[in-house]
Amino acid sequence: MTSKWFKSFLAVSLTFSLFTAWASDGRIASAEGPLDPAPIINPVGTANGKKVLFDNTHGQTAGAADWVIDGAFSDFAQALAISGYYVKELRQSTPITFENLQPYDVFVIPEANNPYKTSEQAALLKYVQEGGSIFFISDHYNADRNKNRWDSSEVFNGYRRGAWENPAKGMSAEEAGSTVMQSVSSSDWLADNFGVRFRYNSIGNVTANVIVPKEQSFGITEGVQGVAMHAGSTLAVTNPAIAKGIVYLPQTTDKWPHAVDDGIYNGGGVAEGPYVAISKVTKGKAAFIGDSSPVEDITPKYLREENGQAKKTYDGFKEVDDAKLLVNVVNWLSHDEAYTNFTQVPGLQLDQATALHSYEVPQQSTEPKPEPWAVPAAGYKWWDQSSFKPGSFGYTGSTNPGPGPGPGPVNPAYTLEYPASVKAGQPFSVCVKVSKAAPNTTLDLQLGIYVAGGQQIGQIQNADGTWPTTYGYQAVSLQTDGLGNGCKTITVRTEPSKTGAASIRLRSGKSNVVTNSITVTP
Structure with missing residues (x-):
């Protein structure tokens, strides 16, 4: 299989020392499992008083x-932080x-691969009924990343096809x-409670450009001309009210070819x-x-x-008007409204219910091909x-080969130290540190600084004192000592014409290990 099977493809408040992620009690998050402290991103600039929670309890890191x-999902999360969200x-x-x-205020559920228990569905529904909001991010049918026969559309709908x-x-x-x-049972949960159902279609590479006017979308589509799809699904509206x-x-x-x-x-x-x-x-x-x-x-x-x-993911957040739409969606979700359904909104045009095929009736659905779509690797148990x-x-x-307990798994923790505010075009120092x-060992890293939308504005000074001719990610080599610790100070500057809120990111290979905020002043 190619395409979507293999594509699916932090900003903390700045002080002088910034870590990749913090727990609410101040500990550094090791970010390796469900029992470790969870990462947070504090608002960049002025906080709007709203809090967004992303689910990572239902297979959100399975497969690719x-x-x-x-x-x-760091670009999306960072964009929310720049908009003032915790x-x-x-x-x-x-x-x-x-x-x-x-x-x-908002609970974001990215592509859940494991089904929600009936008690969890009840908790989600109560949360919304009492004023919370949920953003369901799904995918095409059979995007079963951990090969457990459930994909996100089925998880959200409440039942497995067939x-x-x-x-x-x-x-x-x-x-x-x-x-x-x-405690997992079949139900038409999403349609019964939210008036929609994810369809089990699988559409290829299309730009969705039929956009409802902002006056009919509560302003969500303002500034949105198109949204990219790369192997995705649509929804059926089952209750236009x-x-x-x-x-x-x-x-x-x-x-989609598959x-x-x-x-x-x-x-x-x-x-x-x-x-x-x-x-x-x-x-x-x-x-x-x-999608x-x-x-x-x-x-x-x-x-x-x-x-x-290694995983290979897709740089979709920067495509078309994807970023604009997604932030607009969260802005709408995060604000309370007095009306309780769409029939109470003056001037709002209600939808027609989506015409469905007989095989889309949940109780009559069938499984077109046996699942999972591929044989799991030997020894892999998605549930264990x-x-x-x-x-x-x-x-x-443990990552240690051979017998004996060894020193434990290698889990580098990176730190960036730099001024919270820098002047555009003026050199400043960044201290890159690593422990554990x-x-x-020599670690080959890359550092970049970028503004909203992804434009790179940073440069690292060359060893001979000259500067690169372009802006973008540039190499940083870091040597560790016998305890696995290391540090290196580099000289950095930003593009003179770019000011305001920006992000500074440290990468290891294709993975980001630190993403934090930085303010560039005139």
């Missing part, structure tokens, strides 16, 4: 996915409760009896159902998008849990983190 705020990852090994969500009578259909006794599958489409595909025949059925159900256009939709459920709200590609960036943090290989490979989220073993790395 890396949907975490300090990994391949952003945090939900990281735990127990089911989600209402109490987990209550302190937050497995209504048994959510664990086709699973081994060990899989079906795992903690992950306990509480759900409304705001972004649609053009007419298209471009189905679609297991027709791929495109109604020829694209409005008839295919919205690519992006919103919902108003009593006091709260929800939003939905049928993760517009949200992701090219800085994955973890290795694949199944085989330990002890089978995960080193470098993956949730890995519980491999001893007596």
